[in-house]
Amino acid sequence: MSDQSVIIEDEETAPVEISSVHHQLGLTDDEFDRIRAILGRDPRPAELAMYSVMWSEHCSYKSSRVHLKRFPTAAPWVVVGPGENAGVIDIGDGWYVALRIESHNHPSFVEPYQGAATGVGGIIRDIFTMGARPIALWDSIRFGPLGQARNRYLLKGVVAGIAGYGNAVGVPTVGGEIGFAEHYSNNPLVNVMCLGLMRREQLVLARSGPEGTRAILLGAGTGRDGIGGASILASTPFDAASSQKRPSVQVGDPFEEKKLIEACLELYERDLVIGVQDLGAAGLSCAASEPVAKSGMGIDLDLDLVHVRESGMNAVELLMSESQERMMAFVDPSRVEAVLAVAAKWEIDAAVVGTVRDHGNVSVNHGGETVAEIPAASLVTGAPNYERPLGEPQWMEDLWSNTVKFVAQPAIATALLQMLDDPALASKAWAFEQYDHMLFLNTVIGPGHDASLLRVKGTDKGLALSVDGDGRLCYLDPRRGGARLVYEGALQVALTGARPLAVVDNLNFGNPEKPEVMWQLRETIEGISEACEALGMPVIGGNVSLYNETNGIDIYPTPVVGVLGLAAPLPSPPPRLDRALAGMELWLFGTEWAINLAGSTFELVTFAHIGGRPTAPDPTAGRAALQAGQMLAQEGVTPVLHDISSGGLALAVAEVAISSGVGVTVRYSDWRHLFCEDPHRFIAAVSPDAAIRVAGLAAEAAIPAAPIGEFGGNEIVFDRNGIRAALDLGVATSTWSQALSRRLA
Amino acid sequence: MTRVAVVVFPGTNCEHDTVHAFRSLGADAELVWHRQDTLDGFDAVVLPGGFAHGDYLRTGAIARLAPVMGPVAGMARAGRPVLGICNGFQILCEAGLLPGALIANSGLAFLCRWVEVEVISDRSVLTSLARPGQVLRIPLNSYEGNYVDPSLSGRVVMRYVDTPNGSQGGAAAVTNLDGNVVGVMPHPERGSDELLGSADGLILLEGFLASARVGAGV
Numbered sequence: 001m002s003d004q005s006v007i008i009e010d011e012e013t014a015p016v017e018i019s020s021v022h023h024q025l026g027l028t029d030d031e032f033d034r035i036r037a038i039l040g041r042d043p044r045p046a047e048l049a050m051y052s053v054m055w056s057e058h059c060s061y062k063s064s065r066v067h068l069k070r071f072p073t074a075a076p077w078v079v080v081g082p083g084e085n086a087g088v089i090d091i092g093d094g095w096y097v098a099l100r101i102e103s104h105n106h107p108s109f110v111e112p113y114q115g116a117a118t119g120v121g122g123i124i125r126d127i128f129t130m131g132a133r134p135i136a137l138w139d140s141i142r143f144g145p146l147g148q149a150r151n152r153y154l155l156k157g158v159v160a161g162i163a164g165y166g167n168a169v170g171v172p173t174v175g176g177e178i179g180f181a182e183h184y185s186n187n188p189l190v191n192v193m194c195l196g197l198m199r200r201e202q203l204v205l206a207r208s209g210p211e212g213t214r215a216i217l218l219g220a221g222t223g224r225d226g227i228g229g230a231s232i233l234a235s236t237p238f239d240a241a242s243s244q245k246r247p248s249v250q251v252g253d254p255f256e257e258k259k260l261i262e263a264c265l266e267l268y269e270r271d272l273v274i275g276v277q278d279l280g281a282a283g284l285s286c287a288a289s290e291p292v293a294k295s296g297m298g299i300d301l302d303l304d305l306v307h308v309r310e311s312g313m314n315a316v317e318l319l320m321s322e323s324q325e326r327m328m329a330f331v332d333p334s335r336v337e338a339v340l341a342v343a344a345k346w347e348i349d350a351a352v353v354g355t356v357r358d359h360g361n362v363s364v365n366h367g368g369e370t371v372a373e374i375p376a377a378s379l380v381t382g383a384p385n386y387e388r389p390l391g392e393p394q395w396m397e398d399l400w401s402n403t404v405k406f407v408a409q410p411a412i413a414t415a416l417l418q419m420l421d422d423p424a425l426a427s428k429a430w431a432f433e434q435y436d437h438m439l440f441l442n443t444v445i446g447p448g449h450d451a452s453l454l455r456v457k458g459t460d461k462g463l464a465l466s467v468d469g470d471g472r473l474c475y476l477d478p479r480r481g482g483a484r485l486v487y488e489g490a491l492q493v494a495l496t497g498a499r500p501l502a503v504v505d506n507l508n509f510g511n512p513e514k515p516e517v518m519w520q521l522r523e524t525i526e527g528i529s530e531a532c533e534a535l536g537m538p539v540i541g542g543n544v545s546l547y548n549e550t551n552g553i554d555i556y557p558t559p560v561v562g563v564l565g566l567a568a569p570l571p572s573p574p575p576r577l578d579r580a581l582a583g584m585e586l587w588l589f590g591t592e593w594a595i596n597l598a599g600s601t602f603e604l605v606t607f608a609h610i611g612g613r614p615t616a617p618d619p620t621a622g623r624a625a626l627q628a629g630q631m632l633a634q635e636g637v638t639p640v641l642h643d644i645s646s647g648g649l650a651l652a653v654a655e656v657a658i659s660s661g662v663g664v665t666v667r668y669s670d671w672r673h674l675f676c677e678d679p680h681r682f683i684a685a686v687s688p689d690a691a692i693r694v695a696g697l698a699a700e701a702a703i704p705a706a707p708i709g710e711f712g713g714n715e716i717v718f719d720r721n722g723i724r725a726a727l728d729l730g731v732a733t734s735t736w737s738q739a740l741s742r743r744l745a
Numbered sequence: 746m747t748r749v750a751v752v753v754f755p756g757t758n759c760e761h762d763t764v765h766a767f768r769s770l771g772a773d774a775e776l777v778w779h780r781q782d783t784l785d786g787f788d789a790v791v792l793p794g795g796f797a798h799g800d801y802l803r804t805g806a807i808a809r810l811a812p813v814m815g816p817v818a819g820m821a822r823a824g825r826p827v828l829g830i831c832n833g834f835q836i837l838c839e840a841g842l843l844p845g846a847l848i849a850n851s852g853l854a855f856l857c858r859w860v861e862v863e864v865i866s867d868r869s870v871l872t873s874l875a876r877p878g879q880v881l882r883i884p885l886n887s888y889e890g891n892y893v894d895p896s897l898s899g900r901v902v903m904r905y906v907d908t909p910n911g912s913q914g915g916a917a918a919v920t921n922l923d924g925n926v927v928g929v930m931p932h933p934e935r936g937s938d939e940l941l942g943s944a945d946g947l948i949l950l951e952g953f954l955a956s957a958r959v960g961a962g963v
Contacts (some may be wrong), residue, residue, distance in 0.1 A: 160854075163854075163855050164855075167796070167855060167857075167888075168756070168796040168799060168800065170756075170758030170795060170796070253799070254796070254799065255755070255756050255796065255798065255799025255800075255801065256799075258755070258756050258758070258796070258799075259755050259756070346755065347755055429858075432857075433854075433855075433856055433857055433858050434854050434855045434856070434857070435855075435857060436855075436857050436886050437857055438857065438884050438886065438932075438935050438941070439758060439759065439762065439886075440761070440762060441762045441765060441766075441934070441935065441937070441938065441941060443941060444940055444941060455940065457765070572940055573940065
């Protein structure tokens with residue numbers, strides 16, 4: 001911890017004299033001057049520490065805020081949009097759902113188990129901070145190739161961390177995705193999405209209430225773990241010395257969080273709190289200042305009253321600690337006793353640590369001395385807003401013209417087998433069987449499908465969610481890539497019978513001080529925004545993770561998009577991948593192929609090629625596909641619906657055949673149709689007696705649709721005018737089932 | 746109406762699912778906090794799944810000391826139906842109400858998947874309505890699901906068709922000699938609705954309620 005020793009001083013009340021301290025806390029000279037201008041004096045150590053975490057990239061979004069304004073955020077069903085702990089939408093019948101996605105990339109690289117575990121813990125707190133019971137998790141994780149031992153260690157550690165925390169805290173992990181690319185070798189991505197459900201009247205916001213309101217710190221004792229996580233770990237690039245940052249990673253305790261969830265839900269149910277704020281990044285500095293700033297108030301905070309897990313902590317440490325499983329509740333004085341009784345029942349510690357004041361300052365006492373006295377608003381909204389320079393990378397033109405010239409048709413069965421053996425495309429059962437994905441009896445469609453589908457007990461409704469990222473596509477064209485992620489997620493949701501309602505996004509990018517990275521970020525945001533507007537979906541929340549750069553190499557620009565849809569009613573049974581039977585027809589839905597293999601998995605897996613320009617999405621075709629998918633699922637005429645994405649038609653068909661345990665014959669005219677990943681296409685299994693109805697629904701949605709084969713037999717067969725390429729179903733199944741697990745054995 | 750107590754320890758997480766499944770069968774299932782020291786008025790008691798006390802120290806090791814465990818043991822001695830599901834099974838073993846112990850899965854990883862279990866005996870409060878040889882499809886969800894019983898004194902009433910966790914003799918559910926105390930590792934309450942994949946678990950829960958109605962073991 002050599003990089004922090006300098007700030008842990010005994011003389012807490014003395015002004016900072018060492019000019020370089022702010023650098024070590026991640027603040028620039030300009031930012032330091034800005035702080036001096038706000039205070040009209042030199043900051044004290046505790047004050048500087050608070051600014052450093054609250055103004056960190058991670059907490060303040062200072063590099064991305066000017067671009068995030070582009071997102072469409074309004075819709076009649078939006079109750080809470082971006083800027084709170086989670087987005088909230090109204091699904092009717094008196095029910096609200098809360099949704100949020102967060103990254104824990106850098107901590108997971110430094111310490112994969114705890115990094116991932118506390119990522120899960122953090123996102124769950126964001127959800128129950130809003131008043132909702134967290135009911136489901138999804139994770140989107142990316143690593144370098146599994147040929148390297150370090151990457152296998154990271155994948156195993158992250159999956160174990162998600163399982164260890166999620167299972168024990170009692171929130172099921174019902175879906176997700178795992179991707180691989182060399183660019184993530186030294187910078188894995190760990191994004192976790194959480195969904196919560198609440199009755200309308202239980203919504204809670206991070207507000208402090210009026211003068212005299214008490215601030216009660218609930219949950220775990222404060223320790224020295226995770227000090228400076230937001231500013232030191234999450235907001236700077238990585239290098240060989242990063243393992244020294246391990247003490248900046250927090251340590252999770254799912255049991256403590258489980259008790260905290262139950263205690264908080266009881267507080268909301270009994271209407272005992274005015275507002276709450278969880279302690280995540282920036283710890284007490286954030287939880288004490290944000291709710292009061294949003295309420296136009298201030299707070300007297302007494303650090304001597306904070307319950308701690310180790311002695312001798314100074315004010316800086318107490319204010320910056322990111323110890324997990326803590327929550328700040330703002331409580332009317334008349335209800336303090338009742339709140340403390342609830343905490344005692346659930347066996348969690350609680351302490352009244354502050355009082356809301358109308359002086360507008362965060363005034364902090366430690367050991368009888370005032371160690372900080374700063375305007376609350378300046379911590380929360382005073383951070384600079386950077387319009388960093390951006391420019392299109394010079395490599396884009398070369399990338400787009402770098403296409404593969406095919407001289408002959410490849411061996412189709414061999415190419416498909418290669419894909420089935422690719423861990424990015426193969427079964428993820430090795431991972432999701434480590435996660436409890438069934439708790440709460442809501443999981444109608446769980447992991448291993450396109451979108452998850454959860455029932456809402458007590459209603460006839462279902463919630464469909466998908467989470468998808470794609471770094472390669474966005475590297476080739478961030479605007480088209482970002483947009484296609486939104487269309488893909490919306491289509492997956494629609495294929496369960498749900499109407500896509502809202503989006504959350506996690507923007508994982510490189511170093512924002514490079515113009516190329518800022519261009520990628522801006523373009524991606526533009527693409528996501530355009531697609532959301534075309535589909536009438538607001539962005540209700542998200543997260544930005546920058547500085548995903550190690551030794552000067554940036555990751556692929558990797559947005560991860562979560563789409564939430566409402567199925568009303570819930571189709572019973574809904575389409576799945578495993579319901580195809582021998583004798584059913586295979587149908588293809590979608591417009592004419594552009595026959596563009598740029599960015600396709602086929603080119604990557606077969607030729608190790610990444611180049612060309614991916615096809616742009618088409619809003620009209622995109623909307624038609626959503627409408628058709630939703631109608632087919634709702635009418636129950638297609639036991640299987642599956643979107644075509646990575647791996648194209650060939651892989652989509654193989655996944656259905658493997659899941660259903662039945663062979664299939666696919667007729668085609670141009671082999672490139674089998675591997676093209678152009679958007680807005682999906683397949684279905686259709687009983688012959690439903691074919692007329694299916695064709696009618698497709699016509700109604702104005703989407704081309706036709707049978708292209710049938711299910712049956714023990715092979716996956718591709719047939720062009722009688723010339724057959726066949727893959728044995730048993731071989732395909734065992735290859736696909738073991739591709740991931742055998743590499744980790 | 747049959748009254749079933751569903752015990753909640755700090756860290757328990759399957760209590761609401763268990764109550765939901767029993768209520769769907771018409772029973773009066775109620776949550777009981779672990780500090781409660783009486784189960785008067787209840788016909789049967791269930792220790793549901795989860796992570797009581799975070800599984801810290803050893804699964805079930807702290808939970809067995811809870812005040813509620815006195816009356817649970819009293820019901821066991823009185824021949825009333827006592828059921829432990831998953832973590833509840835682990836607690837019953839720790840409390841000495843069932844022989845044996847549950848250790849880490851042979852694969853050393855948490856395992857959540859649908860499994861098939863075969864009913865071996867109908868002489869237990871859980872399997873009283875099932876018939877021997879019947880195969881049920883219900884979800885497994887555990888890390889310490891590997892049953893070991895050097896004494897061989899527990900009666901196996903259900904076993905896995907294809908043992909996924911190394912469990913001795915493929916044991917999926919074990920009962921005491923009287924058949925009134927049962928531990929089951931897979932979750933019958935999760936197999937209680939066709940929409941979620943299977944309703945095979947209902948015959949087990951119905952059997953448990955039927956045993957509670959007659960007020961004694963089988």
